Amino acid sequence: MCSFQRENTKFVKIPRFFFSILLIVGFLTIVRSELPDQTTMFAINEEIGVPGWGVNSSDYCNWRGIVCSSNQTVEVLDLSSRWLRGNVTLISDLKALKWLDLSNNYFSGPIPTVFGSLAELEFLDLSTNKFVGSIPIEFGKLQNLKALNLSYNILVGGIPDELAALVELQDFQVSGNKLNGSIPKWVGNLTNLRVFAAYENDLGGEIPDSLGSVSELKLLNLHSNSLDGSIPEGLFAKGKLEFLVLTQNRLTGTIPELIGSCDNLSSIRVGNNNLIGSIPKSVGNITSLTYFEANNNNLSGEIVVEFARCSNLTLLNLASNGFTGIIPPELGQLSNLQELIVSENSLFGDIPESILRNRNLNKLDLSNNKFNGTIPADLCNTSRLQFLLLSQNSMRGEIPHEIGNCVKLLDLQLATNYLTGTIPPDIGRLKNLQISLNLSFNHLHGPLPPELGKLDKLVSLDVSNNRLSGAIPSALKGMLSLIEVNFSNNLFTGPIPAFVPFQKSLNSSFSGNKALCGQPLSSSCDNGDDQDNYTHKISYRIVLAVIGSGLAVFISVAVVVLLFMMREKQENSAKDIGIVDDSATSKPLITAGNIFVENFRQAIDFDAVVKATFKDTNKLSSGTFSTVYKATMPSGIILLVRSLKSVDKTIIHHQNKMIRELERLGRLNHDHLMRPLGFVIYEDVALLLHEYMSNGTLFQLLHENTKKPEYEPDWPTRLSIAIGIAEGLAFLHSVAVIHLDISSGNILLDANMSPRVAEIEISKLLDPSRGTASISAVAGSFGYIPPEYAYTMQVTAPGNVYSYGVILLEILTTHLPVEEAFGEGADLVKWVQSAPMRGETPEQILDARLSTVSFAWRKEMLAALKVALQCTDTTPAKRPKMKKVIEMLQEVKEK
Numbered sequence: 001m002c003s004f005q006r007e008n009t010k011f012v013k014i015p016r017f018f019f020s021i022l023l024i025v026g027f028l029t030i031v032r033s034e035l036p037d038q039t040t041m042f043a044i045n046e047e048i049g050v051p052g053w054g055v056n057s058s059d060y061c062n063w064r065g066i067v068c069s070s071n072q073t074v075e076v077l078d079l080s081s082r083w084l085r086g087n088v089t090l091i092s093d094l095k096a097l098k099w100l101d102l103s104n105n106y107f108s109g110p111i112p113t114v115f116g117s118l119a120e121l122e123f124l125d126l127s128t129n130k131f132v133g134s135i136p137i138e139f140g141k142l143q144n145l146k147a148l149n150l151s152y153n154i155l156v157g158g159i160p161d162e163l164a165a166l167v168e169l170q171d172f173q174v175s176g177n178k179l180n181g182s183i184p185k186w187v188g189n190l191t192n193l194r195v196f197a198a199y200e201n202d203l204g205g206e207i208p209d210s211l212g213s214v215s216e217l218k219l220l221n222l223h224s225n226s227l228d229g230s231i232p233e234g235l236f237a238k239g240k241l242e243f244l245v246l247t248q249n250r251l252t253g254t255i256p257e258l259i260g261s262c263d264n265l266s267s268i269r270v271g272n273n274n275l276i277g278s279i280p281k282s283v284g285n286i287t288s289l290t291y292f293e294a295n296n297n298n299l300s301g302e303i304v305v306e307f308a309r310c311s312n313l314t315l316l317n318l319a320s321n322g323f324t325g326i327i328p329p330e331l332g333q334l335s336n337l338q339e340l341i342v343s344e345n346s347l348f349g350d351i352p353e354s355i356l357r358n359r360n361l362n363k364l365d366l367s368n369n370k371f372n373g374t375i376p377a378d379l380c381n382t383s384r385l386q387f388l389l390l391s392q393n394s395m396r397g398e399i400p401h402e403i404g405n406c407v408k409l410l411d412l413q414l415a416t417n418y419l420t421g422t423i424p425p426d427i428g429r430l431k432n433l434q435i436s437l438n439l440s441f442n443h444l445h446g447p448l449p450p451e452l453g454k455l456d457k458l459v460s461l462d463v464s465n466n467r468l469s470g471a472i473p474s475a476l477k478g479m480l481s482l483i484e485v486n487f488s489n490n491l492f493t494g495p496i497p498a499f500v501p502f503q504k505s506l507n508s509s510f511s512g513n514k515a516l517c518g519q520p521l522s523s524s525c526d527n528g529d530d531q532d533n534y535t536h537k538i539s540y541r542i543v544l545a546v547i548g549s550g551l552a553v554f555i556s557v558a559v560v561v562l563l564f565m566m567r568e569k570q571e572n573s574a575k576d577i578g579i580v581d582d583s584a585t586s587k588p589l590i591t592a593g594n595i596f597v598e599n600f601r602q603a604i605d606f607d608a609v610v611k612a613t614f615k616d617t618n619k620l621s622s623g624t625f626s627t628v629y630k631a632t633m634p635s636g637i638i639l640l641v642r643s644l645k646s647v648d649k650t651i652i653h654h655q656n657k658m659i660r661e662l663e664r665l666g667r668l669n670h671d672h673l674m675r676p677l678g679f680v681i682y683e684d685v686a687l688l689l690h691e692y693m694s695n696g697t698l699f700q701l702l703h704e705n706t707k708k709p710e711y712e713p714d715w716p717t718r719l720s721i722a723i724g725i726a727e728g729l730a731f732l733h734s735v736a737v738i739h740l741d742i743s744s745g746n747i748l749l750d751a752n753m754s755p756r757v758a759e760i761e762i763s764k765l766l767d768p769s770r771g772t773a774s775i776s777a778v779a780g781s782f783g784y785i786p787p788e789y790a791y792t793m794q795v796t797a798p799g800n801v802y803s804y805g806v807i808l809l810e811i812l813t814t815h816l817p818v819e820e821a822f823g824e825g826a827d828l829v830k831w832v833q834s835a836p837m838r839g840e841t842p843e844q845i846l847d848a849r850l851s852t853v854s855f856a857w858r859k860e861m862l863a864a865l866k867v868a869l870q871c872t873d874t875t876p877a878k879r880p881k882m883k884k885v886i887e888m889l890q891e892v893k894e895k
């Protein structure tokens with residue numbers, strides 16, 4: 001067969017007319033049998049075993065991930081993300097290859113040096129494999145190479161000087177290896193270079209001054225190496241830099257003044273180095289600056305007032321340096337500032353009130369400085385502070401009762417100051433407080449306010465080392481999330497309330513309070529026999545009180561036990577009836593019910609609906625606001641029954657209103673909405689009835705399907721699901737209904753894989769802004785909640801667009817909205833948004849099993865990714881309307 005090909009190529013040189021004749025004659029015999037890269041492709045397939053390849057044997061140009069030129073030579077070979085292993089050397093026989101992507105597989109061994117002979121290669125991506133050894137010097141022959149990515153392998157040695165010949169290189173990435181040596185000077189001479197990422201290696205030496213003086217460098221990421229020397233001025237000479245990441249090295253010297261000439265620089269991250277000197281005033285010229293992080297250095301001087309001119313600044317982290325002086329009040333002009341972190345410096349003065357007036361401020365960390373004012377009373381008049389960290393300063397005065405206005409706070413740390421007065425009961429209003437409340441090491445006195453018991457999300461409470469007195473209020477048993485407590489070294493008296501988190505604590509959490517007794521302390525409250533010396537000093541009144549309260553506890557426990565026993569008895573007898581009479585006599589007390597849709601009326605039996613929800617085997621899923629059951633009617637019809645969770649009694653009280661709303665929603669006839677068919681109310685439970693959807697939820701389709709790749713939904717299916725959801729939401733918005741809980745778990749799929757937006761009635765029934773129900777937490781499911789909800793607590797149409805954008809990202813990436821792999825505090829949205837910062841292309845974000853199938857799919861997915869990014873814009877006003885989203889996605893489909 002091989003000889004045929006050779007003959008054929010010889011004949012090409014024969015005069016044209018002769019060739020034409022040969023073509024006609026040979027058409028039937030030759031064309032079907034041999035193509036230029038056939039032997040190679042077969043051999044590659046035999047070696048690597050690419051699933052799906054070779055099915056249409058000779059037609060390798062149609063194999064997945066292959067693009068051929070018009071004369072059937074392979075130009076693009078994309079095998080990314082296919083769980084492949086084996087020897088890839090043979091690929092070097094595809095001499096016309098321009099694009100080779102082997103990223104994200106299990107290829108191992110040394111990188112084949114013969115790849116250096118692929119003279120046409122423009123794009124080479126071997127990242128995220130297990131290649132070992134050094135970077136082949138033969139790569140220097142790839143004169144046309146524009147992009148080289150060798151990141152995340154196990155490569156050692158230096159960056160070879162032979163690569164200096166790659167003058168076309170625009171994108172050069174070698175991060176996440178074990179490379180050592182230094183960054184070669186010639187990298188700076190690559191005039192087309194835009195991206196250079198070599199982070200997470202063992203590179204030492206200095207950053208070459210030439211880097212950035214010739215090239216078009218936009219992104220430089222060298223974090224986590226052993227680089228020393230200073231940050232070269234040259235980096236900023238051309239002024240093109242947009243992202244600069246040099247964190248976690250051993251850099252010394254100062255931050256160059258010239259940095260101010262890069263007005264496109266949006267991210268400067270130079271933390272965890274040994275930088276000295278002050279921040280150059282020129283920083284005020286960097287109008288694009290959004291992120292400035294220089295923590296853990298030896299920087300000094302004052303915080304320059306010029307930062308106030310960087311109007312886009314959202315994060316300023318100067319922690320753990322030697323800054324002195326006050327925080328310039330002008331920083332209050334930074335209306336986009338979300339985080340100001342200046343802990344561990346020598347700053348003093350008052351808490352900057354101008355900054356507290358900033359509406360977007362989310363985190364203020366002034367801890368471990370010398371701030372010496374008082375806590376301002378108008379602390380939270382405007383801001384949406386979630387983190388207020390003022391520990392280890394010299395703050396004086398009382399904790400203002402206005403602290404109760406800081407209702408968004410998650411973490412409040414005021415420890416180790418000189419605060420006086422009592423703990424204001426208003427702290428009980430900080431219902432969102434979760435991470436910690438630390439008031440330790442102050443001069444607080446008086447009793448603990450029982451209102452603390454309302455902090456039912458708080459995990460850590462520390463009031464140790466004050467002069468607090470009185471009993472520990474038993475109301476603290478309301479702190480249902482408590483794990484860590486410290487009441488030590490105060491003047492507390494009386495028994496420690498019987499509350500599991502208390503008794504499970506170390507006794508050191510209660511020690512240093514001479515008149516405190518009971519578990520976990522060794523001094524018991526009611527029995528003086530086995531006690532230490534100091535019990536003798538306890539007055540009779542305390543002993544009496546202790547005994548009294550012990551008795552009271554005993555009596556109330558006894559009553560509870562009695563009640564419990566009675567109830568159990570009743571329940572048992574009820575069960576007995578149920579068993580004896582099967583289901584006929586134990587009818588649930590149905591107080592109301594209706595079916596709105598005429599042709600379902602005869603087929604639905606209310607009793608059967610209610611009973612279906614008693615069986616756990618019928619349970620399908622459990623969402624934020626409801627649990628869903630499958631209910632088979634005696635008529636054979638199957639229903640989805642949604643039991644509203646922890647429904648406030650108000651719903652039942654507003655029954656008529658609720659019924660009107662449901663009927664209205666029942667009339668909303670749209671292909672992509674799950675409208676209610678009817679409802680049943682029994683006792684204080686409300687059940688909503690829907691049609692049963694046989695294909696489960698979008699969540700199940702995307703994330704619970706991994707074992708059966710053949711059921712993995714393809715891109716056209718996904719796109720039409722995305723458009724369907726958008727249509728459903730756009731319709732809802734057009735009738736002024738805002739959805740409360742958009743998530744892939746609330747999108748159901750009918751037998752034709754057509755999506756239906758579910759839980760729309762929840763929006764009407766539990767609308768918090770109307771006060772028809774109390775939702776203490778922000779509405780929605782984790783990962784889908786728009787960032788602004790945390791501040792506004794207001795459910796809006798742009799908020800819905802954001803949640804929709806998250807679903808679209810889920811569809812595009814097949815990732816969950818929240819995954820550990822995204823890193824601390826990051827969700828799917830942040831992970832996608834920060835891809836450029838990590839030096840990743842959009843292609844690396846998309847589900848490669850789909851995006852590599854064809855160029856058409858890839859193109860559509862990239863266009864849809866753009867839509868998703870618009871939908872998830874941090875600024876609500878910048879998000880498109882749902883109607884616009886449909887238009888954009890339709891366009892994606894048609895192109």
Ligand SMILES: *[C@@H]1O[C@H](CO)[C@@H](O)[C@H](O)[C@H]1NC(C)=O
Pocket residue numbers: 052055056062063064
């Ligand atoms: C094989 O070829 C047929 C028709 O040419 C096509 O429909 C099919 O998708 C191909 N299969 C693969 C795996 O390429």
Ligand SMILES: *[C@@H]1O[C@H](CO)[C@@H](O)[C@H](O)[C@H]1NC(C)=O
Pocket residue numbers: 391392415416436438439440441460461462484486
């Ligand atoms: C509270 O703050 C003090 C001082 O900053 C610290 O030592 C202590 O560990 C903190 N308490 C908790 C529970 O973290």
